[in-house]
Amino acid sequence: MRKCDLGLIGLAVMGKNLVLNIERHRYSVAVFNRTVERVDEFLTEEARGKNIVGTHTIEELVDALETPRKIILMVKAGKPVDDFIDKLLPYLKGGDLIIDAGNSFFKDTIRRSRYLAEKSVLYIGTGVSGGEEGALKGPSIMLGGQLGAYKLVEPIFSRIAAQVDGVPCSAYIGSDGAGHYVKMIHNGIEYGDIQLISEAYSLMRNVLGMGAKELGGTFARWNQGKLNSYLIEITADIFTKIDATGNPLVEMVLDEAAQKGTGKWASQSALDLGVPASTIAEAVFARCISAIKGERVGAAKVIKGPHEKYQGNKEDLLEAIKQALYAAKICSYAQGFSLMREAAREYSWHLDLGRISMIWRGGCIIRAKFLHKINEAFQREPNLSNLLLDPYFKEVVEKAQDKWRKVVIVATELGIPVPGFTSALTYFDSYRTARLPANLIQAQRDYFGAHTYRRIDKEGIFHTEWMVKDRPEIRMD
Numbered sequence: 352m353r354k355c356d357l358g359l360i361g362l363a364v365m366g367k368n369l370v371l372n373i374e375r376h377r378y379s380v381a382v383f384n385r386t387v388e389r390v391d392e393f394l395t396e397e398a399r400g401k402n403i404v405g406t407h408t409i410e411e412l413v414d415a416l417e418t419p420r421k422i423i424l425m426v427k428a429g430k431p432v433d434d435f436i437d438k439l440l441p442y443l444k445g446g447d448l449i450i451d452a453g454n455s456f457f458k459d460t461i462r463r464s465r466y467l468a469e470k471s472v473l474y475i476g477t478g479v480s481g482g483e484e485g486a487l488k489g490p491s492i493m494l495g496g497q498l499g500a501y502k503l504v505e506p507i508f509s510r511i512a513a514q515v516d517g518v519p520c521s522a523y524i525g526s527d528g529a530g531h532y533v534k535m536i537h538n539g540i541e542y543g544d545i546q547l548i549s550e551a552y553s554l555m556r557n558v559l560g561m562g563a564k565e566l567g568g569t570f571a572r573w574n575q576g577k578l579n580s581y582l583i584e585i586t587a588d589i590f591t592k593i594d595a596t597g598n599p600l601v602e603m604v605l606d607e608a609a610q611k612g613t614g615k616w617a618s619q620s621a622l623d624l625g626v627p628a629s630t631i632a633e634a635v636f637a638r639c640i641s642a643i644k645g646e647r648v649g650a651a652k653v654i655k656g657p658h659e660k661y662q663g664n665k666e667d668l669l670e671a672i673k674q675a676l677y678a679a680k681i682c683s684y685a686q687g688f689s690l691m692r693e694a695a696r697e698y699s700w701h702l703d704l705g706r707i708s709m710i711w712r713g714g715c716i717i718r719a720k721f722l723h724k725i726n727e728a729f730q731r732e733p734n735l736s737n738l739l740l741d742p743y744f745k746e747v748v749e750k751a752q753d754k755w756r757k758v759v760i761v762a763t764e765l766g767i768p769v770p771g772f773t774s775a776l777t778y779f780d781s782y783r784t785a786r787l788p789a790n791l792i793q794a795q796r797d798y799f800g801a802h803t804y805r806r807i808d809k810e811g812i813f814h815t816e817w818m819v820k821d822r823p824e825i826r827m828d
């Protein structure tokens with residue numbers, strides 16, 4: 352029997368859809384799953400009549416493959432990946448390739464890459480974005496590993512990826528954990544986008560009193576312009592769904608946001624690398640505070656906020672919200688791209704940030720026309736340190752800032768939380784401020800901990816005995 356081009360382990364929805372996508376592009380695939388009944392189910396249902404071979408042991412799977420073998424793991428992140436690697440190893444030869452297409456933590460991918468390199472087995476960690484539908488119809492694919500390993504599978508991934516203007520949304524990102532890192536940042540940016548859209552909704556609903564129909568229409572209109580993106584498009588759709596209760600379904604949904612951890616990982620990486628990705632982190636914290644619903648309901652009964660109502664013009668505020676959304680989104684992306692730039696330095700990756708923005712234009716959750724603008728920015732200046740310094744983005748944000756500030760002022764006055772809009776604005780203001788009050792932070796650190804400081808007028812490290820000897824006593828009454 353002719354051997355298969357590829358193997359895949361993990362027949363949950365993502366795995367099955369990826370297999371169907373690969374097979375549709377005329378590759379034969381051998382499949383395996385821990386619970387082997389799922390293999391047979393798949394073969395008699397979705398895979399029926401297709402060039403897909405079911406296997407019931409790891410040995411059988413490896414045997415079914417053309418050499419060098421290429422085996423995709425699409426299993427739960429963490430221990431299952433290590434377990435399958437160890438189960439596969441006795442059957443593999445030098446030059447065979449394992450591809451982890453799950454949502455693995457990038458440091459695990461770096462570790463596994465080193466482990467397998469010692470055994471001469473090639474390893475790729477790849478981000479696959481776009482959910483179930485993306486996996487089936489064309490995801491965005493971010494591959495990390497040895498360049499030689501990438502070359503073995505490049506035609507397959509280029510074909511199965513989403514295509515935008517004839518360009519595949521699949522690329523070699525860099526060595527070892529680079530692909531999973533970039534996928535993690537994609538998810539962090541996604542958290543930011545979702546949060547900002549939800550804040551726009553909150554203001555439109557709670558300040559302007561807009562109902563579902565008007566909200567849906569507004570987001571649909573916004574989707575025709577600069578904000579055009581998958582997330583704005585689905586937001587418009589969401590407002591059109593009416594529940595059996597007669598209410599818009601979204602209003603019946605419990606306001607406790609869940610999370611699977613990739614936004615948290617992105618924020619942790621920002622803290623590890625000392626990169627200010629405050630809007631992405633705020634989006635994670637916003638989900639955390641939403642999750643303490645019981646406490647919030649209790650607090651709402653006892654803690655008062657302002658009582659004012661918005662007195663201004665509705666159309667003005669609506670336009671301001673739209674501008675704020677675009678400006679804050681730019682700041683959130685600026686943070687994500689700065690984070691990737693710093694990670695490239697830290698982990699010795701050669702990340703092509705322009706190319707990364709291009710492969711996010713299709714297939715993935717943050718797909719948007721706007722990403723083309725990011726690519727243009729990196730074409731103009733490949734070493735761009737921050738998106739806000741690019742002439743296009745600088746001008747857009749400068750022009751939007753008055754309206755953006757107005758949105759934050761209105762929300763603050765009315766007591767409506769807008770952590771995304773606010774943190775992005777603070778990021779923008781901090782970034783464009785030549786002298787921040789960190790001089791006082793340094794003075795305090797030197798006062799209480801002799802941590803030393805540097806001066807603006809001469810080189811060197813300084814320490815001062817700051818203590819005031821005859822300080823008058825302060826009474827607290």
Ligand code: 2AM
Binds near residue numbers: 361384
């Ligand atoms: P299962 O069908 O046997 O549960 C997504 O959950 C995929 O990861 C499924 O294919 C699932 O296999 C697999 N998976 C989850 N936990 C696993 C584990 N501990 N060991 C092996 N495979 C696992």
